[in-house]
Every structure is written in structure tokens, then in C-alpha cells.
Amino acid sequence: MTKQDLFVQIKKKQSFLCVGLDTDLNKIPEYLLDTDDPIYEFNKAIINATAKYCIAYKPNLAFYESAGLEGWLAFEKTVAYIKQRYPEIFLIADAKRGDIGNTSEMYARAFFDKLRMDAVTVAPYMGEDSVRPFLKKDKWVILLALTSNKGSEDFQLTEDANGEALFEKVLKTSQQWASEEEIMYVIGATQDKLFERVRKIVPNHFLLVPGIGAQGGNLEAVCRVGMNKTCGLLVNSSRAIIYADSSDDFANTAAKEAEKIQLEMANMLNKYL
């Protein structure tokens, strides 16, 4: 999927919402636990309820791995379901991988060749040769730059002798490895005060923006400084949508929450695009 393809979807659906599938057996409605594959059943219900309001899904691998083999099976089935039923949806493996070259290559095989995801999130700490194996034709690397959590202050904001913060160095350096058709960046919604510095370095790239909702980021603040001429934003919401309601009516409530965000996004596109 190209940048242009993404933008077409965004205009069509009037949405740049990515729904995070952080599915936790301890948080899904109890009646699902009696089914053969509770994680998959939950995901399917959420997907069918929200697909028209979003352009991307982002299963977070941690949630599937922590459920062991059944978790992996549910993950593979979820991906296959989306691919088959909603082929226009952009599929992000939120994995935050990054290892020496031959190992990153194995992860790339897992997520791109085997599972046919469109994108994978990658951690930059190990540098170029840990990222390159993920750069494949028609696939996307989404590199962590400035994350939404408190710990982002610990290292990402560290400045070198020229006053350049680590997240800025990551943005600059990684542009030598890949074009704006191959790489996006994770920039937390809670970092809206730093978005200007981000856009100075990567004016045209897409950014994956987690942290609205449960983590406290503000959509309008992000759009005002972050939106570019092809939108350039995929804003993720996980818990605020998928766990909005723990009753048997969870899918309907998730649809309503997703629609609410979609309407806000239509508004933002109208205002800032």
C-alpha cells in the first residue's frame, strides 16, 4: 500500500483512525470465554463493528504472545480474517522489534512473508542494520521516534552537543535509509508540544500517533501541528474503543466510540487538510 493509497482511503472514509487490537483475555466480556477461541471471537466482533470507521488495525503482539500458542493462533486468524474480509485496511504488526541483521531478517519474514502484514513497528536503538531487513517492497517500517509514555523522557529527549535530541537524530539519520514511501514514525499524541520539531525534519512522512484516549493525548492539538497535505497521520486508539463496554453489547459500543472519533477526524480533515 503506497502513501497515495492510504490517502485515498483516508479521504473516502473521512478517517485516519487506527484501531489497536490489544486483546486481553482478562478484559473481554466473560461470555466469550466459553467459545473455542475467545481472542479471535472478540477481535472479529470488534473488526466488523469498527471497520467502516477506521483505515488501519494494529494488533499488539505482546497481547497475543502472553496467551501462548492459542494467542498466536488467534493472531494469525485475526490477520487472515482482515485480509480476506477488509483487504483495503492497512495492517500494522505492533511488535517494536529490532535486532542484528540476520535476526531482524527472521522477524521480517514472520510479519511480512508469513503473515502478510503491511507494516511493522521497529525500535531504532540498534541502528541501521537492525532496521534495513524490514525495508521490503510495498511494506512499511514504522520506526519508534518519540513515544507517548513517560519514559520517553529518559533517553529520547537527550540532547547532543548541538542541542539535537535523540528523537531528532533518529528522524534525520533514518531518512538516509528509506524514503517517505517506506518509512513512518511513531510520535506519541502526548508529545504535541514537540510535533513542530518533528514536522520540521519529516514534513511529508506519515506518523503513527498512539496515545489519545487512555493515555491522555489530544486529537485537535495533534492535527493542528501534525497534519500535512496527504493527512500524514494515523491516529491510534486501543483501549478507549475496544474496552469501552465490558457487557455483551461491547461491539456496538465500540462502533459508537469509533464513529465518534471518525466524526471528529472528518472535522479535522475539513479544518486542517
Place this chain on the structure above:
Amino acid sequence: MTKQDLFVQIKKKQSFLCVGLDTDLNKIPEYLLDTDDPIYEFNKAIINATAKYCIAYKPNLAFYESAGLEGWLAFEKTVAYIKQRYPEIFLIADAKRGDIGNTSEMYARAFFDKLRMDAVTVAPYMGEDSVRPFLKKDKWVILLALTSNKGSEDFQLTEDANGEALFEKVLKTSQQWASEEEIMYVIGATQDKLFERVRKIVPNHFLLVPGIGAQGGNLEAVCRVGMNKTCGLLVNSSRAIIYADSSDDFANTAAKEAEKIQLEMANMLNKYL
């Protein structure tokens, strides 16, 4: 397993070797591909051949994930086999995870509660709250500090206004989060020129040292500057042992290669401890 427990094993086996189980279906002897679970059969043969020469195993998750469901099953079976047959062995999940708090917590559950690993490798980029969930009683975090690959130069060596490199900041900052009984650091064997700067900050910690063998690091150089009074080193070798021989005799050859390193390590313990 405490630092002292590890040291007891090191003295007993006269070895501080960690064998990396980077098991790749494309590299294992062909006849194994006819068995029900080739990855597991390969691992079992390698483990039985090398257990007396090493004190730790380090399966690299990428290799198992890339084989999908069968890979995860083989990983779980391998871990269970080691736990049952060689309970004195230190088990490291080489996962290089690190995510916002609630997600890291899910990974910690996966590796520690579900799989009963002793340690997990964690990437520091997202800071304190991404690492803390892995700090559990009797378990170890092994934090990436200075890795063995070429890309380590891209960000890990970046210096701040005071001349402190990022890897040094990671070592210093993370000591506020955990004691030397809870945290170790990944320091590549190829970085022997920087080991002195590492040991200045973490004189007593254990270091996990990958990069001898296929990646070109030198064992004696590492021991000369890296060894401390409880050894303080777990030196990993993966490909140089497990793929030393692609014939049906692979396990015997692996044993010989592991023994060769163990004898060298006995020598180093005698010389530098």
C-alpha cells in the same frame, strides 16, 4: 537464580558460555525435516550435546516466530525440556522487547509466568516505564546497552553536551531502576575498546556478551577488561556452535566446539578471576 547462583555454576563448570539457540529451518540438517518437529529435535540434540559445557541457553525469539505456530510450539517445548532436564541452566529469552507499561507487562507475563524463563532481553529506547514491568522477583532484565552490530554506532555512541555517550546514559540511568541482582547489560564482544568505560559505570554487574565467533569478537580481549570478581560475563555463541557442521553428525561437532570454548574459558577464569 541469583548472581551468586550463577557464579557457583560458572566455577563448577569452569564456563561462562551461553549457547544461542537461533534455530533456522533453512540451516538444520536435512534429515531432521522429516521428523514431526524439526526445530525441537534439533534443539534437543544441541542441548544434550552442549549442556555440560555451558551455563545458559538463549533462544532468540525471532527464529521461532518466523516459523509461525509450529515455531512457538517448538520454543515452548524447548524451554520445558531444558527446565526439566537441566534445571541448573540459566534461560534467557532473547526478545529485545520494550513497550508502554501495560504492554511490557504482557510480555513479562509471557516470558516469566507462562514460560518460566530466568531472563529477558529488553530494549531501553522507551525508558523506565517500559523496563519496570520486567523487574520481577528472582527474574532478570538484560538491557541492551552497547550492541555488537555495526548499527550500534548510529545512536548508542551519540554523546551529549558533557561527552556522555547514550550507552553510558543507559547504564547509569537504569541503575536507578534496579540493582545488580536484577539487571544485566548486553555489551557486544566487538566493543572491547569500550569495555573499560562500561566497567567504570557497572563494575559488579553481569554482562551478556554476544558477538564472539561469527561476528568477530575476541574472547581474551573481552575477559581482560570485562571480567570481575564474580566473573561478571555470560559470553554467547550461537552460529559458531550450532551450525558448526551441517551433516548428520552436527551434535557431536557442536559438542566439540562448545568444549573448545569452555576450555578457553577455564583458562580465562584461571588468568583473570
